Amino acid sequence: MRTDTAPAISRHDYQPYPYKLPQVALQFDLDAERTRVHARFEVERNVDGGLPPLLLNGQELSLISVAIDGVELGPGEYRLDDETLTLFPKSPRFTVDVVSECRPAENSALMGLYVSGDSLFTQCEAEGFRRITWYPDRPDVMSRYTVTLRADKASYPLLLSNGNLVAGSQLEDGRHEAVWEDPHPKPSYLFALVAGDFDCLERRIRTGGGRDALLQIYSDKGSRNKTEWALDCLHRSVQWDERRFGLQLDLDRFMVVAARDFNMGAMENKGLNIFNSSYVLADPDTATDASYHGIESVIGHEYFHNWTGNRVTCRDWFQLSLKEGLTVFRDQEFSADMMAHGLSEEAARSARAVKRIDDVTALRVAQFPEDAGPMAHPIRPESYQEITNFYTATVYEKGAEVIRMQHTLLGEEGFQAGIREYFRRHDGQAVTCDDFVDPMDSVYRARHPGKSLDVFRRWYSQAGTPRVHVTLQHDAERRECRITLRQQCAPVGIEKLHNPPLEKPPLHIPFALGLLDSRGGTLTLRHEGRDHETVVLDLCAESQSWTFPDIAERPVASLLRNFSAPVIVEYERDDAELALLARHDTDPFARWEAGQELATRRLLAMARSAHNEQGETILVQTWRALLQDESLNDAYRARVLTLPAAKVLLERTDPMDPLAVAQAREGLRAHLGRALADAWLDTYEACAAAEPEDYSPDAVASGRRALKNLALAYLAAGEHPQAESLALAQYEGARNMTDRMGGLSALVARGDTPAATRALQHFYEQWQHDPLVVDRWFALQATACSTRTDTVRALMLHPAFTLRNPNRARSLIFQFCMNNMLGVHRPEGYDFWAEQVLALDALNPEIAARLARAFDNWARYIPPNRDAVRDALQRIQQHEPLSRNVAEIISKALNI
Known part of the structure; x- marks a missing residue:
């Protein structure tokens, strides 16, 4: 592992790559222990003047041979170090052959070619392709790929790559071969291959342009029936992009493959999307409503990248929000439209508002603290040391808000005109954020004479929340x-x-x-x-x-x-104004916001040990009015009656006292549970009685379940005498995972009771063979109010736990450190966090770096917490070896 400090890379130092590589041919002899890769690429000089060196990137590769125009080079004819292979061409056009080997089974970082279960997968964004073969691994080098895959047929009966399957044959010794061609030029980060034995659910469709296409979802054997929802979502994504944006599927087939081990949510490789299995597999028994909606969102996001990210891609990694901010905006609009589909005009407006509330909540929980912390950066960063550290809420979620503001300024018609002009100018190119704003600006100027987006462009270069x-x-x-x-x-x-x-x-x-x-x-x-x-x-x-x-x-x-x-x-206003807005505002978002602010005032006062009887009375009266307002749909009531997130509240305090904030939130939940016990019980019983026999994740049914489970949670928090029996009956009689988890959560929330212990044991015994459901089991215990560090350490000894699987690490370690404010914000909690950052860093630096950001804003904590976190940060910084990924995070945290 690298222990040196990576130099900062500046946006202003960008230089075009001096060569074009129009054609690339890759031949893989696949094996989990040792895979041999033969890369052949045509090279053409891309600059005037002389012949600069050809710099190829590589990591953890064994070089077998390198040749130019068929002539193998000797050791003195090239320069090789740990991360670069430099060639010295003698003509402006030539062909390079590089043969190398990589070791997938040893690749615990899950970047490049790696093993998951019995299969082989790749992850190349941002700089993983260099772990596969020597190549100019940068997004502005775009090539057409022909890929030949060879492997043992018994071990890897399916061989997949980007584009279209053009040939397949049986080889000697039980091996077989598949040849894939991608008709579209792409950068190396969009390359993908998958080899293994999978179930496949497929559907033939005809696009709006008359193209016949095949949609396929691949997953582990035995899980085919859990991919129906993902396939439906993919089909709806294709139709929506045609209808809303006029963008059509441009391939003969579009494939999604589920992987057990994956660092991210999913990856938009051209025509071969690789997904974390948690965003593919779902059925009512094993997936919650939130899972269904998450799958729809992520399936849509990665499919929409086919145009906004693949057909037009980033010139360099500073432009990451060019594709991610735009595509997050598109997937948010897709999800909102899907939630509103088939509803009346008023119900559809409310459904879209629910989606907007969820998106803004996510922004405030993750991005606003980021904007106020040591990792603050614009949506187009000015510099970085490790690009994987900049796959952030700022680039994604704030980037989407910057796109949404352009949509607001131009209107739907104007925004669509700008999108059409963007593709007319840049289809097939690697471009910058300015190249996106330019066509929007041209439309804006035409529709608003005398105005421009010149001032608006500052959003791309300015950090912080205004x-x-x-x-x-x-x-x-x-x-x-x-x-x-x-x-x-x-x-x-x-x-x-x-x-x-x-x-x-x-x-x-x-x-x-x-x-x-x-x-x-x-x-x-x-x-x-x-x-x-x-x-x-x-x-x-x-x-x-x-x-x-x-x-x-x-x-x-x-x-x-x-x-x-x-x-x-x-804005200065009194509680009475907020209560009026919460009851009567015609804008559903602003109405929700008023209720949240009313609750926030009480919570912050409680955190300061201040009591305001009148304020508490207004809050309870407003909460009751909202709960009993049947003109509001269930999903909206579930959002408006949920207390502000602890992380959002913490950002409103100075200095920050995490335990005081968390305790105040639990205290107000209990108070509201008691004060409105009759209304919560009536709501719970009404929702339960209306529960249909057959499960559906649609907006109406999922909204009803959300309100029902919120009511149950308040009854449990308020220690209602019927809370345990209701929760136990719901758990035992549940016909879907949403209600099962709702009942179990309410039991666990009451503390370490015999009923909770029995239910947790029963849940594990019933679902121990389903990894995604076991993740839920770990996560529920990791975030329970009663959980402390010793409980998490004990759970780490459970036979089902492993740090090597990112989903399992996230379900326990991340959930405790990032989402259990009552449990982790203690000296022993900070020590535990530091231990786990270092343990993960030895296995998977990218995942470790994300955990390293759990306490970004530590310098604003009250002194006891601040001093304890500083000690933990310094222990991490002094550890050797330490990856560049984690080193950058820790260094910035300590320097602010």
Whole structure:
């Protein structure tokens, strides 16, 4: 393992690769212990002047031979080190042959070619192809690939790669061969191969353009019946991309393969998507509603990459959000449309709002803390040491919000015009984020004379979460309301080290707002010559004001409707205003936001040991009104009645006291459980009575289950006398995994009781042969309020636990360290975290680096916690050997 510090790579140092490689032929003799790879590629000079060296990347490879134009080179005719093979060509056009070997079975990092179960898989993004063969492993080198796979037929009866299968034959000694051609040029990070024995579920379809295509889902033997939902999702993704974006499937077949061991959620390799099995396998007995919705989202995401990421790809890794932010936006819209499908107009609006709430919650839980911590970076980073450390919430989720703001500014029609122009200009190219904004800007300028997206482009280069301070002034005599917005974004991350302090220019922030009267009625706003219920204000300067006429009384402001920009709003208002918005706001997101803010005030006061009886009364009354408001659908009520996440609350405190925040949250859950016990019980019984016989993950049915299980959780938190019997009956009588886990969670939440112990043991005995369900079993115990470090250590000794499988490590270690605030934020918890970071680093540095970020914002903790985390960070930093992945994270954490 490398122990040196990797040099920082700067975005501004980019230079085009001096050669083009139009054609690549790869021949694999596959074997788990030792795989031989023969790579042949045509090379053409791509620069004027002389013949620069040809630099090829490689890691953990054994070089067998290298030749130029068929002439094998001697040791003195090339330069070889641990990570580069340098050739010195003598003509502007030539052919290179490289023969090398790699060892898949020893590859615990799961990057490059590796073993999972009895099969072989690849993962090449971002820089895994260099672990397969010597090659210019960078995204701007795009080639057409022909791939020949050879292997023992008994061990690997299926041989898959990108593109179209063009030949197959039986060889001597029980081996066979398959030849694949990909008609589209692609960078090396999109290469894939899979070899093994799988079940396959397939469907033949006809695209909107009349192309016949084959959709296939491959999975472990015996799991074929669990891939029906994934295949349906893939088919819907193809249809949706045609209908919404006019983008059609461009291959004869599209394959998805499920892998047991996978570092990520999934990978969009051209035509051969490789997935973590948790995002493929589902049936009602083993998968929850959240799993079904997650599969739909990820299947959609990876399929949508076929155009936004594959047909047009990144010039360099600084442009990662070019493909990821755009594709996350697309998968969010896909999921929202699927949730709303077939519903009435009002129900569909509510369903889309539920999706928006879930996405914003995820942003605030992961990305807002990242923006405030040592790893803060723009969606287009300026530098990095290890690119795998920049597959972040900022690049993905904030990147999606930046795309969504462009959609807001242009409207659906204008945004689609911009997308069409983007593909007209850049199909088949490796491009930059600016190359995406340029066509959007051209459409925006044409539709808004005198305006441009010049200021908006700063979102790509500015780190941190902007704060927008709102001032509302009402002139009763003039019947006018004046809204003033003032923006500010403080230095974050390494920006704090600037002397003098860094001054950031203003951003272009589309800020959506509405106004309500004192009874909760909607006021009409006159803006730019038209009447609106919601206006989108273009905040482009440090401070701007807008005046709305015909406002007779001081209004109640509904701010940042539909979360129109990834900012923090600062506005002084009392609890009564929040309660009114929570009950009456016509914008469902803003209505949810008001309820969350009302709860947040009580939680933060409790964390400070402050008591406000009036505030508690308003919260309980508002919660009861929302719970009993049958005009709201069940899924929406489940969201609006869920307390703010502990991580979101922690970001609102200074200094941060994790235990106080976690204890306050549990205390308020218990209080609401007791105060609204009758309403929770009525809600639980009504939802349970309406549960249909047959399972469906649709928005209506899953929403009802979500509300039912939330009610049960509140009853358990409030120690209702019927809570245990209800939870036990639900667990034992459940007809689907959502209800089974809901019952088990409620039992476990009551502590280490005999009923909880028996149910946990029964659950494991029943599902011990299903790895994904066992992951749920570990995760539930890892996040239980009563779980402490000794419990997790004991679970690590369980025969089903292994650190080598990323899903299993995430289910126990990650869940405890990242999602059990009550359990981990103690000296022994920080020590445990440091031990596990180092243990994982020896096996899989990419996974270890993600765990290393569990306490990014440690420097803002109260002194006892801050000192304990610093000690743990220093122990990690001093350990040898330490991967570059983890070293970068720890170094940045300690330097802020």
